[in-house]
Amino acid sequence: MKLNTTIVAGEQLFTADHEAFRDQVRRFVRERVEPHAEEWNAAGMLPRSIWIEMGELGFLGTAYAECFGGSDVDLLYSVVLAEELTKTRVSGFSFAVCNHKDMSSNYMLDASQEIQDKYLPRVVSGELICGFALTEPSGGSDVAAIRTSAVRDDSDFVINGQKVFITNGISADLIIVVARTDPKPARPHEGISLFAVETTTSGFRKGAPLQKMGNRASDTAELFFEDMRVPAANLIGEEGKGWGLIMADLGIERLLSCGIYISACEEMLRITADYAQNRKVFGRSVSEFQVNAHKLAEMYTEVTLAKVFFYDVLRRYMAGENLIKEISMIKYIASDLANKIAYACVSLHGGWGYMKEYAISQWFTDVRLFNIGAGTSEIMKEIIVKQLFGSPEKAQK
Ligand SMILES: Cc1cc2nc3c(=O)[nH]c(=O)nc-3n(C[C@H](O)[C@H](O)[C@H](O)COP(=O)(O)OP(=O)(O)OC[C@H]3O[C@@H](n4cnc5c(N)ncnc54)[C@H](O)[C@@H]3O)c2cc1C
Structure with missing residues (x-):
């Protein structure tokens, strides 16, 4: 069966x-x-x-x-x-x-x-x-430390700076660019603004496509802005109030990303269960050895738990609850789990798992992005701990 x-x-x-x-x-x-x-x-x-x-x-x-x-x-x-x-x-x-x-x-x-x-x-x-350009070469986790500047000049903003790792950056016609409109804000997360920028704008330059270990059909680029004039009408929301918009949208981004992570887990499980059942070693299927059957059972259980939790967070989010902590929890759990599953599934494939012709080898490199993009697992844990205790310093006391 x-x-x-x-x-x-x-x-x-x-x-x-x-x-x-x-x-x-x-x-x-x-x-x-x-x-x-x-x-x-x-x-x-x-x-x-x-x-x-x-x-x-x-x-x-x-x-x-x-x-x-x-x-x-x-x-x-x-x-x-x-x-x-x-x-x-x-x-x-x-x-x-x-x-x-x-x-x-x-x-x-x-x-x-x-x-x-x-x-x-x-x-x-x-x-x-479209694409969204927040991350800069100097760092992506510390969102408030961005250096790209936007300076008002009559009816335009003049934008200078650089972005990196931008998904759809090569194919995009329109990029939502995050820039600092106040160079000396009272608090670091203030004075950040968002702009809708057409990629044909003078002063906008795309770098060569970045060569990634996975997610290969999804293009990724560096972007450069040199005295790029953007009409003030292209400002999104209020000037200097971009932080709130970013934080709200990151919630949706992280939630939807979990849909991707858990779906990837299910695919890896499906492919591997099938392989382990058909591959014969020492006269029996790989999946017939109890150690391997238990591994499949463990993975199935963990993915089920993640999926049930994900849907519960989704349901509560859609009902209007403020779930910063829970979204960070499922983001870190699901993305780390995908990496754990990818590792075990490659092992269950033996040497064939290392070969490009087997889908599991592609998943192994694709899922590596999961606990880096849209905020790393370390950053998710920082958010969770701040929500639990107010700040990590307080948590240690
Ligand atoms: C394929 C790909 C696509 C991407 N797409 C986009 C996109 O479309 N738009 C966009 O804006 N960005 C995008 N990113 C960027 C992504 O969001 C960042 O790579 C990510 O947020 C991490 O930033 P960083 O790479 O600068 O790492 P860094 O911030 O330099 O972090 C390096 C390491 O330090 C750890 N670290 C950082 N701060 C702390 C802390 N306070 N406590 C403990 N550990 C910490 C991190 O967890 C990480 O392990 C993409 C990245 C990749 C790889």
């Missing part, structure tokens, strides 16, 4: 409509994405045509109002997309797409009506690809 690693969770959360949408996304991945895995991984980016296709299917507009061409449905549709777009050998596919639709363009919901009308319809249609 075939080992069944399907995890049952979230029955009370997802409706029949969500599940119908899930079926549609699964079919799309199977028929329109998966066949291109080798080609897109080698190209290091996704073709324009797949963005347009996702736009036509309504995948890119779930978070946007109908006046922008979106469907304005609940967050669970974004979760379904994050989960299902992960189940492909196109490396980093869900990261590229979720980054565009839920981790960058969504900042424009706080921009002026003019900016929303100008850009959001093309975000939803897939004609305009």
Whole structure:
């Protein structure tokens, strides 16, 4: 009998409509994405045509109002997309797409009506690809230490600085740039502002694509701004109040990322259970040895726990609870778990797990990003401890 690693969770959360949408996304991945895995991984980016296709299917507009061409449905549709777009050998596919639709363009919901009308319809249609540029070469964990500056000059801001590791940075047409508008704020997190910047703006330069160990079809870039003039109308939210917007959106980014992490865990388990059952050693299946069967049981249990906790945090988040601590907890648990599972699954594959032709070897390098991107596990623990005790110093007393 075939080992069944399907995890049952979230029955009370997802409706029949969500599940119908899930079926549609699964079919799309199977028929329109998966066949291109080798080609897109080698190209290091996704073709324009797949963005347009996702736009036509309504995948890119779930978070946007109908006046922008979106469907304005609940967050669970974004979760379904994050989960299902992960189940492909196109490396980093869900990261590229979720980054565009839920981790960058969504900042424009706080921009002026003019900016929303100008850009959001093309975000939803897939004609305009977005990215979010916060991290700088001098450091990404310490968000308040950014150095990129934006100086007001009449009706423009003049932006100078540099960003690194920007997802969709090569393919993007529009980047949400985080810059310091107050060089000497009373407190470090004050005086930070966000701008919607077209990548064709004079003074905007993209570096060569960064060569990564994994997530290869999701392009990543360094960006350079040299006396780049951006109309003041492209300021998102109030000048100097960017920190609050970033913190709010990082919550959604981290939650949706957990959809990706847990889905990756489920894929790794499925692939490995199948392999361990079919691979014969000493005349028996790898999975028949109790030590290996127990390993599969442990992994299945841990992924189930993470998934149940994730859905519980999601449910409470959607009900309006403030869950900074819980989001940090599930982000660190799920991303670390994916790495633990990847390690064990490669081992269960033996030498074949180290070979590129086996999907598990790709997962091994893809999941390595999980506890680095969108805030490292160390930073998640810092947030948790601050929430628990007020500050780490206090916690040690
Ligand atoms: C593939 C990829 C895609 C990315 N996409 C984007 C993107 O689209 N947009 C964007 O803005 N950024 C993006 N990032 C950047 C990512 O968010 C940062 O890499 C991450 O936040 C860590 O920052 P850093 O790399 O500068 O590491 P650092 O901040 O230099 O940290 C180095 C080490 O020190 C640890 N550390 C830092 N501070 C503390 C502390 N207080 N206590 C204990 N340990 C600490 C960290 O956990 C880490 O282990 C991406 C990164 C990668 C690799």
